[in-house]
Each structure stands twice: as structure tokens, then as C-alpha cells.
Amino acid sequence: MEQIRRLSRLALLLALAVVIHTAETFLPFTVVWFRFGFANIIGLATLYLFGFKDALFITLGRIFLGSLATGLFGSPAFVLSLSGGTSAILAMGLLHRYFSKTFSEIGVSLAGAVCHNAAQLAAAYLILLRNEAILLMLPLMILTATVTGFINGMAAKFFIRHVKKLDTRQPN
Amino acid sequence: MKNQLLTVGDKLLIAAILAIAVLLFFILPRLLVTDGAYVEISSCREVWRTYPLNRDVRFEVPGPLGKTVIQIKNGRARIVSSPCRNKICVNMGSLGQEGGVLVCVPNEVVVRIGNDRVNGLDAVTP
Numbered sequence: 001m002e003q004i005r006r007l008s009r010l011a012l013l014l015a016l017a018v019v020i021h022t023a024e025t026f027l028p029f030t031v032v033w034f035r036f037g038f039a040n041i042i043g044l045a046t047l048y049l050f051g052f053k054d055a056l057f058i059t060l061g062r063i064f065l066g067s068l069a070t071g072l073f074g075s076p077a078f079v080l081s082l083s084g085g086t087s088a089i090l091a092m093g094l095l096h097r098y099f100s101k102t103f104s105e106i107g108v109s110l111a112g113a114v115c116h117n118a119a120q121l122a123a124a125y126l127i128l129l130r131n132e133a134i135l136l137m138l139p140l141m142i143l144t145a146t147v148t149g150f151i152n153g154m155a156a157k158f159f160i161r162h163v164k165k166l167d168t169r170q171p172n
Numbered sequence: 173m174k175n176q177l178l179t180v181g182d183k184l185l186i187a188a189i190l191a192i193a194v195l196l197f198f199i200l201p202r203l204l205v206t207d208g209a210y211v212e213i214s215s216c217r218e219v220w221r222t223y224p225l226n227r228d229v230r231f232e233v234p235g236p237l238g239k240t241v242i243q244i245k246n247g248r249a250r251i252v253s254s255p256c257r258n259k260i261c262v263n264m265g266s267l268g269q270e271g272g273v274l275v276c277v278p279n280e281v282v283v284r285i286g287n288d289r290v291n292g293l294d295a296v297t298p
Contacts, residue, residue: 102181110182114189139197146189154177 010046010054014061017042021066036148037113039066043089044109044156049163052093059089076128080120087119088112105160106153113149117141209269211249213242214282225249225269225285235279242283254279 021039039062047055063085067073072081092112095103103111121138178186209225215233223229225247232239238255250266254276261276267285274283 099181102179103185104177104179104182106178107182107185110185110189136200138200139193142189142193142196146186146193150186 010050013042013046014058017058017062018065018069021062022069025070034144037116037152040088040112041152041156041159044092044105045159047092047096048105048160052097055093056089059085079127080123083123084116084120088116091115105157106150109153109156110146110149113145113152114142117145210286211244212284212286216280233281235281237279240276240279240281249283251276251283
């Protein structure tokens with residue numbers, strides 16, 4: 001019973017993450033590289049609800065399925081998304097595991113967002129564009145990562161609290 | 173609210189990240205934006221020495237007739253004096269980022285502005 005519940009929960013989370021990931025690519029933005037990374041809310045929530053392995057699985061699955069849905073599979077955007085997402089979940093997993101007393105969901109989300117952007121920029125430099133000039137974007141990307149990481153962390157916090165409340169309300 | 177929104181660690185993390193961002197904002201341009209241009213001095217048909225264009229310096233280049241004095245100042249290089257007869261090289265003016273060549277034929281001194289940039293493109297979008 002518990003296993004089935006876990007499986008269905010994870011399936012729901014993955015579906016939610018894919019939908020958010022896909023929907024976000026349709027948001028119009030004037031600044032090309034700027035994304036909110038709302039799908040990371042689900043990754044963070046999975047980390048807190050189920051642990052690191054499942055969070056990694058959700059994130060990777062979300063990136064693969066999401067890129068299939070948007071038709072960007074195998075494109076540079078996909079590589080950037082993969083490198084960013086993986087490093088973000090790794091950083092968040094580390095912080096969650098060893099520093100969960102010091103940092104709340106918001107802090108963990110912030111670190112994840114910053115690592116996401118840094119890794120993405122590094123990947124862009126290594127794979128796409130061997131020009132030192134794009135590294136000038138790093139401070140700007142870190143600044144936006146603080147803002148989006150904060151917003152996502154808040155959202156994840158409410159999401160996690162809500163799911164936990166659901167768990168205590170329903171006796172199974 | 174029962175539990176506070178941000179822990180102390182969170183606040184410190186935010187402060188640290190912002191501090192790093194601001195620091196990088198000022199440091200990175202200095203590290204990365206070197207204007208890439210250098211001054212290549214040739215004497216008697218071989219490269220004698222190269223200098224960065226962004227550092228003020230004044231030096232003498234030996235040639236068959238004597239010493240040609242070259243000055244780099246405020247990102248521009250020019251031949252200040254030359255032992256040659258017509259002083260064409262001295263009257264050629266100065267070179268900056270735009271590139272170009274100053275030549276003193278009698279003393280066989282060539283001043284050339286080189287650039288590290290491989291092609292004229294800033295970036296290529298995928």
C-alpha cells in the first residue's frame with residue numbers, strides 16, 4: 001500500500017514538473033536567457049518529501065520528457081537545461097543532507113538556483129560559445145538566481161507544508 | 173506565523189550570494205575584458221618585441237641607422253623620433269584599437285597593431 005502511494009505520488013510530481021517545465025517555455029520574456037525555473041519547485045519538494053534519489057529522478061525525467069514535449073530534445077537548450085538541472089539538484093541534495101538545520105527550503109532553493117545558472121553558463125561556455133565575454137553574465141545571472149530561487153523556495157515551502165498537511169488529514 | 177520564514181543561515185546565504193555577485197560584477201570585467209590589442213615591433217625584418225596597447229611605455233628600437241623611439245600612451249602607439257632623413261614615420265601619426273601599421277623604411281622598423289580576436293564576430297547564436 002505504502003509503495004503504491006509513493007509510486008503514484010512520484011508519478012504525479014513528475015507529471016506536474018513536466019507540465020510546469022513545458023508551460024514555462026511558452027511564457028513570453030524579453031530577456032532570452034531569463035527563466036523562472038518554476039519546475040524546480042517540484043524537484044525541491046520531492047527532495048524534502050521523498051529524498052535525494054527520487055528528486056534526481058524527477059528532475060532528470062522532467063528535463064527529458066519536457067524537452068520531448070517542447071521539441072527541444074538534443075538541442076543546445078536541452079544540454080543547458082540538463083547541466084543546470086542536474087547541478088541544481090546535486091547542490092540542493094548536498095545542502096538538504098548536511099545543512100538542513102542551517103538552511104530552510106528557501107536557502108536550499110537559492111543555492112540550487114545559483115548552481116543552476118552557474119553550471120548553465122559553464123556549459124554554454126564549454127559547448128556553445130568559447131568566448132570569455134559570456135562569463136560577464138555571471139553576476140547578472142547570480143542576481144536573478146537569488147530572486148527566482150527565493151520565489152521558488154517560498155513556493156516549495158508552501159507546497160511541502162500543504163502535502164504534509166494532506167498526509168496527516170487522511171488516515172489510510 | 174509560527175515558524176519564521178528565513179533562518180539565520182538563509183539570511184547569511186542571501187547576503188553571501190549578493191556580495192559575491194556584486195564583487196564579480198566589478199572584478200570579472202577587469203579580468204575578462206582585455207582589449208586584446210598589442211603592439212608588435214619589428215626591426216630588420218624580424219619581430220623584435222611586443223607590448224600591450226593598454227600600458228603606457230616608451231622605448232628605443234635599434235635599426236641600421238640608429239635608434240627609433242616609440243611611445244605607447246593612452247592606448248595609442250606612435251613613433252616619436254627616428255634617425256631617418258624624411259621623418260615620414262614620425263608624421264604617420266598614431267595607431268590605436270582600429271589597427272594599422274607604422275613603417276620606417278630607412279631604419280627598417282615596423283610597428284603593427286595586432287589583435288587576439290580570431291574573427292570580427294562578437295558571438296554566434298546557436
